[in-house]
Each structure stands twice: as structure tokens, then as C-alpha cells.
Amino acid sequence: MFELISLSFAFFFGLAVRRVGLPPLVGFLAAGFAVHVAGPWLGLPGEAGAILDHVSHLGVLLLLFTVGLKLRLAQLAQPQVFGGALIHSAVSTTVVSLGLVTFVALDWPTALLLGVVLSFSSTVFSAKMLEAKRDIGAFYGRTVIGILVVQDIIALAVLALYSGDAPSPWALVVLVLLPLLRPALHWLLTVAGHDELIVLAGMLLALGAGGVGFQAIGLGSEIGALVMGLLLSTHPRAKELSDALWGLKEIFLVGFFLQIGMSGLPGLNDLVIALVLVLLLPLKGALYFSLLLLFRLRARTAFLAAINLTTYSEFSLIVAAALLPDWLVPLALALSLSFIIAAPLDRLADRLFEHLEPWLQGFEARRIHRDELPTDLGAATVLILGMGRTGTAAYDEIAGHFPVTGIDADTYRVQGHVAAGRNVLFADVEDAGFWRGLRMSRVECVILAMDNVEAKISAARALRAKGFHGPIIAHALYEDHVLRLKTAGATHIYQTMNQAGIGLAEQAERAIDLGRQPASYIEV
Known part of the structure; x- marks a missing residue:
């Protein structure tokens, strides 16, 4: 019953927002809030959230796996990727933490933790929007994904530090041996052929070797799914595998967006906090834009990347659920509002740049990036x-x-x-x-x-x-x-x-x- 109600809400809300020019994922978020409100009235079981949590997790793992299929290791080593991610996180964390200590009177450990997670951008949102526009392979798309991967690595370290769960001693051994497993993984994908077996092979590697395997050694299932995709990215059938998993990933990701909406309805205090965080989004985007220009990217590339990255990260919900339960609802609301604002902006980014181009090009460096x-x-x-x-x-x-x-x-x-x-x-x-x-x-x-x-x-x-x-x-x-x-x-x-x-x-x-x-x- 829960599954039928959730899918019905997701479909009709998604259809409604698409009619007004917004991406369906905005409707899925609204459907999550609607299910949360209607749940007790409809008599939904208490364990319904656990079911949605599982489906949501599968969707995120499959998404990150398919993102990895389109990545290259050299992409992460580029200055605008590695440097952009680290500098942005450092500056954002410092500013937000100082603000929380000064104006909200939080203690420094909590303020620093919130500062770090609020500096990140949503991997799920960015990958979803880039895939919809088929821009993951474009220069700005690869820059965005690279920055997000670096942020995910930082996020993993932060979560381990605050939770006290250090990676297993086997983690380093596994990471060293992973490149040696590439031939075996490529062979597995080759013998899987086409049709159902290639789908099963992809799910086995994403959810099994990547998800369960990396979770067991304390490295995080999300990172594991991404790494498995990365190891297969040079295989001739990488695109075929990504296409084969498309439908499954899309269905499971509906659960992710529903889950965000179902995390709870905000009170007045939660709403005020979320609105303040939303007002900080332009500063977040402006910092991305400025940093990418410093690394000699064109104004258009920096603008498209900054628009796509101007969201809050779903990682903030993971941290809040584990370490800061009192912040879960306002962070969920801020995350949802950032998606609602960023989705139409990302969709109209090219047109927006055309209008702003004469002004924005004045910020370009004289020497531009060699790829542009x-x-x-x-x-x-x-x-x-x-x-x-x-x-x-x-x-x-x-x-x-x-x-x-x-x-x-x-x-x-x-x-x-x-x-x-x-x-x-x-x-x-x-x-x-x-x-x-x-x-x-x-x-x-x-x-x-x-x-x-x-x-x-x-x-x-x-x-x-x-x-x-x-x-x-x-x-x-x-x-x-x-x-x-x-x-x-x-x-x-x-x-x-x-x-x-x-x-x-x-x-x-x-x-x-x-x-x-x-x-x-x-x-x-």
C-alpha cells in the first residue's frame, strides 16, 4: 500500500511541476512532504520509511556507479578540480562556522561540522541534471563531477572523524590492490555480454563489490560504487552498461527525493534557518564562479559549473541523522529549497549566460585554459x-x-x-x-x-x-x-x-x- 501511494504521489506531483516547466525531481520532493502529511491519515505503516530508505540508497549507489563509468582518474588531478574543491570547502567552512558561532552561539565542534557539510554541493542533483542535459562528458560537466568526487572524499573523512569510525586496516590494502583488479572486472563485463546479464553484472559490481564491499572496510558504500564505475570507465561497453542501468536508476532515485521530503515538516524556527541558508546560496555560487575563473576557465564554463553546484548536499542529511538529529528538518528543507531554486536555473543556464555574457566576460583571465x-x-x-x-x-x-x-x-x-x-x-x-x-x-x-x-x-x-x-x-x-x-x-x-x-x-x-x-x- 505504501509503495502504491508513494508512486502515485510522485507521478502526479512530478507531472504537475513538469507542466509549469520545472524538472520532475522538484515534484518528487513536494510529493515526499505530501506523503509525510498524509501518512497518518492514510494509515501508512511505521516501517514504510525504512523501505523508502533502502530504495533511496540503491538509487544513489546506481547513480554514482554510472557517474564513475563516465569519469577518468586524470580528471580529478586537474588544478581546477582538486584546487577548486579544496579552496571552496575551506573558505565556505570558515565563513559559515564563524557565522554560526557568532550569531547562533553554537559550540565550535558543531559549528565546524555544519560549516563543512554546508560547503558541499549535491552529487545526486548535479549528476541527475548533467545526465538529463547529456553534459557529463562536456568540459564543465566533467569539472563539476570532479569537484563533487573530491568533496565526497572529504565528506567521508569528516564523517569518520566525528563518528569515531575509522576505516578498517584492510582499507589501504584494498585501495592499493584495486587497480590490479581492473582486468578481472573488465573480463567479467565482457563475458556478461548484453541484455539482462550486463544489467546484473552492473548491479553486482555497484551494490555488491562497491556498496557492501567498501562499507565492510569502512570506506563508505557511495565511494565504493563510484570507484567501481571508475574502474570500468575505460571498458568498450561502459556506455552500454550505463544505458542499461538508466531505467532502474531513475526509478530508485524517485525514492531518494521522496525520502528528503518525508524527513519531516518544518516548524517556524526550522523555516527561518532554512531561509537563511537559502539566502547564502548566491554567495556559494559566486565563490565557485570566482575560483574557476582563477583557474583560467572561460566565463561560460565557470558560470554553468557554478549554477549546477549551487545546492546543498544530501550528505548534510546523513551527518544530521547520525550526529545532529536536531538539525535534520531544517537541513532537509534547505536542501529541498536549494533543489527547487537550482533546477530551473540550471535548465535556463545557457540563456541566462547569453544575457549576462557582456558583463561576465569582463572577469575572464587573459590566458584561458588549454582545453578551451x-x-x-x-x-x-x-x-x-x-x-x-x-x-x-x-x-x-x-x-x-x-x-x-x-x-x-x-x-x-x-x-x-x-x-x-x-x-x-x-x-x-x-x-x-x-x-x-x-x-x-x-x-x-x-x-x-x-x-x-x-x-x-x-x-x-x-x-x-x-x-x-x-x-x-x-x-x-x-x-x-x-x-x-x-x-x-x-x-x-x-x-x-x-x-x-x-x-x-x-x-x-x-x-x-x-x-x-x-x-x-x-x-x-
Whole structure:
């Protein structure tokens, strides 16, 4: 009964907020509060929260596992990631702790603990929003995830310090031996094949080896799930595994957002504390933005990352439940409000930056990060934007006939293409600064092969605004996308499923004609 009521509330609240342009997760949070209020009236059992807690935990582990599948170790060692996370945590902790001691008269140990957890941002929210926009592989997306991973490591150390639960002596041994296990883990994923077994293999590694295994040695199940994904990130089937787990992860994460809402209704004092914390969010975002600019990132990259990181962390609830139960409700409310505010801002971040760009670009460093340099396409006749499977197939087909250059926002994917001998450059096509610095005088045709239809529309508009008059070719999954792409300036649009069907029919016709020929005429 509890499961049916919770899912019903989640569905209808999620549907309602989506109708007004907000992401469904905002509705799930509201549904949690509604279930909390209606629970006694509906006669829900007391153990219902325990069930939701379990489902929520599974969702978080699967999310972090899939995030790990898209990470690279070198990403964490970048200055803007490691330095940005440490400096932000240090500054935020100092300011918030001093404020709590001065204005709330808290003791220093409690103030420091709250200062630390309030300096963190939500891994679940950021990963969810980046995945929805398909921006985890983009430069700003990888920077965000890297910062969050460093924060998770700090969080683990803080929790161990305050709770007195030190990691097992075996923890260091396990961490040293983990890289040696990579071949075995890759072999396991290879022999799992496809279909149900790859899903089971992913869940076994995320929940078993990562969750239960790391919990047993005192390192935290969340970190374990992330590390397991990281070890598999270089496997050829990493993307397939991530896609296979998508549906399960989404369902389980509904439980996470419901659980936050069900943590309790706030009183007046709780509401005041939550509102004060929400008023501090702009300062948190401004600090992220400033630090990333200091590490020579473009204003757009720093802005998108800062918007995505301007939330409070679900880790604050874990700490409150274990060490500060009196702070659980106000922190849950502040976390929920930060999601409600950040979700639409993150969704509109590109448009917001377009309006603020003339002002924000004045803060850019003169020397920008090497991964964000303007692009010269040289002698390329054909430009392919998006070098995933579709873009790579188009590149390989056309490269023998025309000079071609590919562009992708994932630096690791770009490195793989360059190693394979393809002329592929790194750039974020949704960055207006990229188009201003782009030199494409010899380009006669552009192929839009990105996954995200919004990115295609943005690129088509930017090409036309730049004065490009040649053909722009794109593919679309849905009928309504076709009109939007044409309006943006695309000239040739192919519906992917329709073209696949036509291709299959053409193959069938050739096979039938071939089968009807005399045996002596059939080519072998």
C-alpha cells in the first residue's frame, strides 16, 4: 500500500511541476512532504520509511556507479578540480562556522561540522541534471563531477572523524590492490555480454563489490560504487552498461527525493534557518564562479559549473541523522529549497549566460585554459559536430572524399579519435565564445551529430548567425524535432528510426533480388 501511494504521489506531483516547466525531481520532493502529511491519515505503516530508505540508497549507489563509468582518474588531478574543491570547502567552512558561532552561539565542534557539510554541493542533483542535459562528458560537466568526487572524499573523512569510525586496516590494502583488479572486472563485463546479464553484472559490481564491499572496510558504500564505475570507465561497453542501468536508476532515485521530503515538516524556527541558508546560496555560487575563473576557465564554463553546484548536499542529511538529529528538518528543507531554486536555473543556464555574457566576460583571465582555446578548422570542407557513434560513422564514410574535421565536447573522446588518426578537435558548440573564435572559411557542409536536440538547434542558429549559407545536415529521433531543426536553419533532416527502416528495406530488396539470380551469377 505504501509503495502504491508513494508512486502515485510522485507521478502526479512530478507531472504537475513538469507542466509549469520545472524538472520532475522538484515534484518528487513536494510529493515526499505530501506523503509525510498524509501518512497518518492514510494509515501508512511505521516501517514504510525504512523501505523508502533502502530504495533511496540503491538509487544513489546506481547513480554514482554510472557517474564513475563516465569519469577518468586524470580528471580529478586537474588544478581546477582538486584546487577548486579544496579552496571552496575551506573558505565556505570558515565563513559559515564563524557565522554560526557568532550569531547562533553554537559550540565550535558543531559549528565546524555544519560549516563543512554546508560547503558541499549535491552529487545526486548535479549528476541527475548533467545526465538529463547529456553534459557529463562536456568540459564543465566533467569539472563539476570532479569537484563533487573530491568533496565526497572529504565528506567521508569528516564523517569518520566525528563518528569515531575509522576505516578498517584492510582499507589501504584494498585501495592499493584495486587497480590490479581492473582486468578481472573488465573480463567479467565482457563475458556478461548484453541484455539482462550486463544489467546484473552492473548491479553486482555497484551494490555488491562497491556498496557492501567498501562499507565492510569502512570506506563508505557511495565511494565504493563510484570507484567501481571508475574502474570500468575505460571498458568498450561502459556506455552500454550505463544505458542499461538508466531505467532502474531513475526509478530508485524517485525514492531518494521522496525520502528528503518525508524527513519531516518544518516548524517556524526550522523555516527561518532554512531561509537563511537559502539566502547564502548566491554567495556559494559566486565563490565557485570566482575560483574557476582563477583557474583560467572561460566565463561560460565557470558560470554553468557554478549554477549546477549551487545546492546543498544530501550528505548534510546523513551527518544530521547520525550526529545532529536536531538539525535534520531544517537541513532537509534547505536542501529541498536549494533543489527547487537550482533546477530551473540550471535548465535556463545557457540563456541566462547569453544575457549576462557582456558583463561576465569582463572577469575572464587573459590566458584561458588549454582545453578551451579557439578553434581553426584549417582546410576542412566538411565539419561534423558531435563525434559519438553517429558522428564517427559519418566521419569515416566521408573522409575518403573530402577534407573533414570533427568537433566534440568530451576531451577524452577527442583524444581517442586523435589516437585513431582522425582530425578531431575539442570545443563546446553551445559556447558563444567558440563561434566567435571559429575560423571556417573553407567549410561547405556541416553535419550535426550530437545526441542533444537543443545542442543541434543552438549550433544551427549559431552557424546561420555566423553567416554560413551551406547545407546543415542533422538527424532527429522525433517528428516534433524536425520542425524545430528546420526553423533553426538545418536544411537536410533525417529521422533516425525512419532511415534505419528504409535501410533495412533496401537490404531486404537486394537480398531478394540476389536470391532470385541463377547460382552462377551470385557473387560470393
